[in-house]
Amino acid sequence: MANINLAIVGCGGMGTRHLRGLAELQKHGLSEFNLVALCDPVLDNANLLADEAAERFGTRPAVVPTLAELAVHGVQAVDITTTPRYHHTLAVEALELGWHVMCEKPVGLTVECCRRIREAQSRTGRVLSVAENYRRDPMNRLAKAVLASGAIGEPRLMIHNTLGGADRMTISVWRHMKDQSGVLLDVGVHFTDILEYYLGPAVTAYGQVRLHEPVRHNPAAGKDNDMSSNPAGIYGRWQKVMPATFEPTAEDAAYGTITHANGAVTQFVEDHAGHGRGVFQRLLFGSQGSMDLPNDRSGQPVTVHLADGKSLTGDEVLDLVPDFRLEEATAALFGGERLGGYDLPFTEIDPRIIAIEYAELGQVLTGRKPAVEVDIEQGMRSVALVYALMESSLLNRAVTMDEVLAGSVNGYQAEIDEALFP
Ligand SMILES: NC(=O)c1ccc[n+]([C@@H]2O[C@H](COP(=O)([O-])OP(=O)(O)OC[C@H]3O[C@@H](n4cnc5c(N)ncnc54)[C@H](O)[C@@H]3O)[C@@H](O)[C@H]2O)c1
Structure with missing residues (x-):
């Protein structure tokens, strides 16, 4: 263990x-990694994290401002x-240096960015997760197993509704800027991944997007x-040092209808400008029943409503899927192979789920798993599906995933791409 730099x-x-x-994975004796370096042009950020690494791992990784300077530290993979x-x-750049890559979502800022990563990955043959x-999340694993069991029949409709946020900043200013992300991409890419996780490939999307809030407020400005x-x-x-108010350039709400290759339909609302009642609702309807899916990373239970009028929740749901087992690392990190829910604070859930990502990468790099679950193709699809809603809104017609993936529909993304690739 601990031999991949x-x-x-x-x-x-x-x-x-x-x-x-990574520290959580190491604590459970499952880490294949040796954290040798941290890279950030803002050296204060890298140094602060190196101090935390020294506390958690017992050795202080090197600190460098650029990717190229990692080479002397014997790096084999970058996150x-x-x-x-x-x-x-x-x-x-990392793939071309011969390194394996794990990359946060959205894997690319636009479909064109994703395409360039895909080209480098296939040319170099390195792993990209x-x-x-x-x-x-163990609850998404369980709900997916229930769906696969046929307990609610064939999937027909997903209703995904998230509303809230009003005119407050979502974590950082950059998240509201079209040339750096946009909040619909930042958060929405998780949701589009989830839609395809449950329902398989999306085929078409019709969307209306809006920029509701012309000014956003940062309640943390100047405060501890x-x-x-x-x-x-x-x-x-x-x-604390971000501005108290700023003017976003990216849309903050998307309302859409998505069709999937299996015939299922998703009704999709992602509104980061919602006032009044906050909403998280993810419902999956099949030909014989339905499921209420909990908010991701909450540990709340899945509830299944069956054709006979019975509803099952929490551990009762496990009876529908007698063969269901969480993957080894997930089970070790969450304390059981068969979980109907879990009760942990977010500060403990978050590192456990990130640990699963590292565990999988370690398994692939050591040949114990053939491929990563979310590869560049899937990562690119999730980005494309978010943009499909925006491209559709701009054209005022439904768009196909094929035309967004191929780049033949890219009017919304064009100004970002033109600035990135002049
Ligand atoms: N999966 C999730 O739940 C989740 C949650 C939050 C953020 N994210 C994703 O993680 C990524 C980072 O988000 P964040 O909230 O940490 O942002 P952040 O602004 O807090 O941190 C970004 C860091 O990257 C550094 N940086 C910028 N350019 C760099 C370069 N060329 N080389 C090295 N470092 C560079 C910045 O100096 C900064 O320290 C985004 O893609 C975001 O969407 C994912």
């Missing part, structure tokens, strides 16, 4: 969370946790310890 590239919020995930705008340049965490949009409690020191 790894560097984390990007030492902000998610870099910190990944480091904690890219920078803001999305840099994912494609860093991933392509997209760190898509929501699907790895404001927790209003601070997952895992680690973004405060950066949020």
